[in-house]
Amino acid sequence: MMKRIKRKVVVIGGGPAGLAAAISAKKAGCDDVLLIERARILGGILNQCIHDGFGLHRFKEALSGPEYAQRFIDEFRSLDIDVMTETIVLTMDRRRVLQVSSKAGLLEIQAGAVVLAMGCRERTAGAISLPGTRPAGVYTAGFAQNVMNLENMMVGKRAVVLGSGDIGLIMARRLTLEGAKVLAVFEILPYSSGLPRNIQQCLNDYDIPLFLSTTVIKIHGEHRIDGVTVAQVDDRMQPIQGTERYLDCDTLLLSVGLIPENELSQEAGVRLNPLTNGAFVDDTLMTSVPGVFACGNVLHVHDLVDHVSAEADSAGKNAADYVQKGKNDPKIRIPVTPGEGIRYTLPQTISGKRDVTLSFRVEEPARNRRVMVCDGDRVVKRKKVIRLHPAEMVQIPLKKDILKDVRSLKVYVE
Amino acid sequence: MKTKELICIVCPNGCQLEVIYQEEPGIKVISVSNNLCDKGEAWAASELESPMRHIASSILVERGSFKLVSVRTDQPIPLPAIHEVMEAIKKKRVQAPIVMNQVLIRNPAGVPTNIIATRSVDVLI
Numbered sequence: 129m130m131k132r133i134k135r136k137v138v139v140i141g142g143g144p145a146g147l148a149a150a151i152s153a154k155k156a157g158c159d160d161v162l163l164i165e166r167a168r169i170l171g172g173i174l175n176q177c178i179h180d181g182f183g184l185h186r187f188k189e190a191l192s193g194p195e196y197a198q199r200f201i202d203e204f205r206s207l208d209i210d211v212m213t214e215t216i217v218l219t220m221d222r223r224r225v226l227q228v229s230s231k232a233g234l235l236e237i238q239a240g241a242v243v244l245a246m247g248c249r250e251r252t253a254g255a256i257s258l259p260g261t262r263p264a265g266v267y268t269a270g271f272a273q274n275v276m277n278l279e280n281m282m283v284g285k286r287a288v289v290l291g292s293g294d295i296g297l298i299m300a301r302r303l304t305l306e307g308a309k310v311l312a313v314f315e316i317l318p319y320s321s322g323l324p325r326n327i328q329q330c331l332n333d334y335d336i337p338l339f340l341s342t343t344v345i346k347i348h349g350e351h352r353i354d355g356v357t358v359a360q361v362d363d364r365m366q367p368i369q370g371t372e373r374y375l376d377c378d379t380l381l382l383s384v385g386l387i388p389e390n391e392l393s394q395e396a397g398v399r400l401n402p403l404t405n406g407a408f409v410d411d412t413l414m415t416s417v418p419g420v421f422a423c424g425n426v427l428h429v430h431d432l433v434d435h436v437s438a439e440a441d442s443a444g445k446n447a448a449d450y451v452q453k454g455k456n457d458p459k460i461r462i463p464v465t466p467g468e469g470i471r472y473t474l475p476q477t478i479s480g481k482r483d484v485t486l487s488f489r490v491e492e493p494a495r496n497r498r499v500m501v502c503d504g505d506r507v508v509k510r511k512k513v514i515r516l517h518p519a520e521m522v523q524i525p526l527k528k529d530i531l532k533d534v535r536s537l538k539v540y541v542e
Numbered sequence: 543m544k545t546k547e548l549i550c551i552v553c554p555n556g557c558q559l560e561v562i563y564q565e566e567p568g569i570k571v572i573s574v575s576n577n578l579c580d581k582g583e584a585w586a587a588s589e590l591e592s593p594m595r596h597i598a599s600s601i602l603v604e605r606g607s608f609k610l611v612s613v614r615t616d617q618p619i620p621l622p623a624i625h626e627v628m629e630a631i632k633k634k635r636v637q638a639p640i641v642m643n644q645v646l647i648r649n650p651a652g653v654p655t656n657i658i659a660t661r662s663v664d665v666l667i
């Protein structure tokens with residue numbers, strides 16, 4: 129028979145989100161916290177992100193991914209929190225019963241509260257339906273990052289990058305440093321989807337050109353890719369005839385977006401928001417399933433790990449409070465919705481009884497705007513922003529005093 | 543007087559600085575705008591005179607629990623020196639165990655920086 133155990137707080141995923149959530153649950157006084165990670169080591173995606181630029185907000189230092197992760201792993205260990213590595217959560221149901229598989233066999237865990245911190249995965253060629261053959265040499269940028277930085281495998285000598293997301297930009301530099309020729313980065317949108325600093329230090333520094341409103345329309349090659357055809361696109365994203373050109377390459381890296389990894393959440397009946405591909409959450413980061421919380425990239429894709437850690441601090445504490453104090457929150461759900469110029473807002477509901485940080489992304493790049501948070505005609509908060517960009521998550525903290533008597537909130541760009 | 547647009551890389555804000563400067567007799571910054579903080583000004587001056595960068599890479603480990611140890615510079619290096627420093631990193635082999643922050647290469651290619659480990663690697667058992 130399968131072994132069954134009971135645990136108070138179970139955190140699924142040992143990346144920066146899971147580590148911070150487990151640490152804060154323990155610090156909030158919960159003596160029974162278990163973290164489950166399917167990989168051999170803790171740290172999640174940060175293990176392969178060997179470039180620097182992590183922790184500028186949290187630690188006021190530019191750390192590499194492994195260094196940033198290590199700070200949390202050290203604290204996690206010093207708090208003596210239970211951990212199971214090389215263990216995968218296979219299923220979860222509405223009553224928070226988890227089926228877990230490890231080397232020791234199968235295990236069933238009844239959790240008092242669960243924190244979802246499974247991260248995200250990359251969109252692949254299939255997900256964006258690239259025409260042409262399916263030869264070897266077409267990789268997602270994160271896969272290339274993983275094999276180059278952890279397995280010492282070089283992916284190719286002449287590469288083209290499709291998509292200007294940060295991972296693609298970072299890999300364009302990494303390949304160049306390792307002696308490959310990166311011909312160009314092509315972006316279908318009229319603006320880059322990576323951080324400006326990465327355009328500077330990953331592309332401009334190495335004279336790698338970035339072509340906007342341009343995409344790969346065909347992949348050539350039988351067994352191994354031997355070239356791509358690119359073309360400019362019009363404002364409906366359709367290729368413009370006569371702009372096609374062929375590039376000779378042995379590698380195509382895709383950096384076309386990330387998708388939160390929510391299969392497990394869906395099985396448990398967690399309602400997902402089509403705008404984020406992550407769970408709908410309230411101001412305690414609790415999902416539609418009572419006692420199940422979410423944070424990090426599984427909730428919405430973050431560009432900065434510092435924000436992941438801050439969000440996870442709060443999810444972990446709230447999960448601990450849920451098992452220890454019970455849910456004493458009155459069932460008030462004030463909706464928060466995206467208005468003009470805003471792609472999504474998070475959390476999707478608030479109670480008005482606690483301080484909350486609204487996170488959101490804009491639809492288009494803009495300069496010198498005001499972001500408004502309104503209850504009907506009443507302005508609850510406004511924030512001047514010098515530069516807005518879809519690649520950068522924006523946050524606005526709201527104190528509970530200004531949320532008194534609020535009936536709904538809408539966020540928009542003025 | 544000349545004007546140049548520079549993206550500040552000091553923090554994720556990535557301010558698009560507008561720099562007004564003179565080239566004669568030496569490069570001198572006259573004004574910087576669009577910066578959200580003072581660091582942008584210092585950065586613009588050093589970027590015009592001699593751009594400095596940090597680099598990250600990895601070094602092969604013998605008998606380690608990981609095949610590679612991730613590394614970075616502990617001091618920024620001149621942009622044009624990146625290639626030589628990378629060559630020194632590529633040639634290097636190290637032996638486990640390695641502790642985070644350990645200096646693996648001192649002054650690679652004579653450049654005043656150290657290449658330090660950004661993770662610990664145990665001996666493979």
Ligand SMILES: Cc1cc2nc3c(=O)[nH]c(=O)nc-3n(C[C@H](O)[C@H](O)[C@H](O)COP(=O)(O)OP(=O)(O)OC[C@H]3O[C@@H](n4cnc5c(N)ncnc54)[C@H](O)[C@@H]3O)c2cc1C
Nearest residue numbers: 141143144145166172173216217246247295424425432433
């Ligand atoms: C290539 C890349 C470059 C980046 N560059 C920067 C940067 O320069 N600066 C910056 O601040 N941020 C950067 N980020 C963002 C930052 O690293 C991420 O936002 C952050 O790592 C997300 O943390 P997470 O814990 O949510 O997810 P992850 O780090 O992905 O961790 C999720 C963990 O959950 C585990 N897991 C998943 N499912 C299960 C299951 N069923 N059972 C058990 N375990 C499971 C996974 O194995 C993984 O370890 C970058 C991200 C990427 C991908």
Ligand code: SF4
Nearest residue numbers: 550553556557579582
């Ligand atoms: S000017 Fe200041 S805020 Fe702007 S990118 Fe540079 S360091 Fe960051």
